[in-house]
Amino acid sequence: MADFRLSAQVIGRGGGRSAVAAAAYRSGERLNDMRTGEVHDYSRKTGVLHSEVLAPDNAPEWMRDRGQLWNAVEKAERRNDAQLAREIQLSLPHELDFEAQRSLVLKYVQDQFVARGMVGDVAIHAPSRDGDERNVHAHVMLTMRELTGNGFGKKERDWKSPALL
Numbered sequence: 001m002a003d004f005r006l007s008a009q010v011i012g013r014g015g016g017r018s019a020v021a022a023a024a025y026r027s028g029e030r031l032n033d034m035r036t037g038e039v040h041d042y043s044r045k046t047g048v049l050h051s052e053v054l055a056p057d058n059a060p061e062w063m064r065d066r067g068q069l070w071n072a073v074e075k076a077e078r079r080n081d082a083q084l085a086r087e088i089q090l091s092l093p094h095e096l097d098f099e100a101q102r103s104l105v106l107k108y109v110q111d112q113f114v115a116r117g118m119v120g121d122v123a124i125h126a127p128s129r130d131g132d133e134r135n136v137h138a139h140v141m142l143t144m145r146e147l148t149g150n151g152f153g154k155k156e157r158d159w160k161s162p163a164l165l
Contacts, residue, residue: 005091011141014081019070019141022085026123026139027051031067035074047126049136050102054109054120060150063119069143070121076145076152086142086159092124094134105138118159119143 011022024031024040028048031040055063062068073084090108092101102124109120120140127135144159145152 005137006088008086008088010083011085011087012081012083013077013079017084019073019084020067022087023066023070023121023141026125026141027066027121028123029066031070033074034071047128048123049098049126050122050124052106052122054106054114054122056114056117056119056147059119059147063147066121069119070141072151073143073145083144083155086144088140088142090138090140092136092138094136098136101136105140109140113140113142116159117147117156119147 011017011019018033018036018038018040020031020033020035021038021040023029025042025045026048028042028045028051030043032038033040051066053064053066053069063072070085077084090105092105096104105122105124109122113120120142123139125137125139127133127137142159143152144155146154146156
């Protein structure tokens with residue numbers, strides 16, 4: 001029988017974090033942080049089974065590019081203690097094969113977050129080498145600002161509702 005786990009957190013600068021660094025780690029990619037000048041290179045990271053950015057139909061095409069997306073989020077925030085993104089982590093049913101797990105996550109993110117106007121950055125991870133082999137899980141980073149024209153507008157306060165999770 002599958003165990004269900006969902007956890008949520010805010011990725012914010014208050015703890016010295018960066019949305020670009022978080023996205024690079026979760027996706028196993030190399031991303032340049034335009035705000036700090038740092039390069040976050042996790043391209044040698046193993047265990048990333050799938051990564052994909054999902055955006056609403058009205059989002060500009062550049063928002064589907066992970067590096068551009070999270071650099072734009074960083075640029076939209078002015079405060080040193082800014083909340084940059086919301087992240088949810090989901091355990092995936094080990095009884096499903098990978099394709100069914102992937103489809104389940106993408107449908108959930110599309111229906112629950114992207115349909116409400118958020119951009120969702122999905123990374124599905126394999127279990128750690130020394131961990132439980134059933135622990136396939138997904139990290140989903142979500143934007144916190146409304147989409148306006150070719151960028152981001154105000155923070156969308158309704159998205160803070162626990163009902164979204």
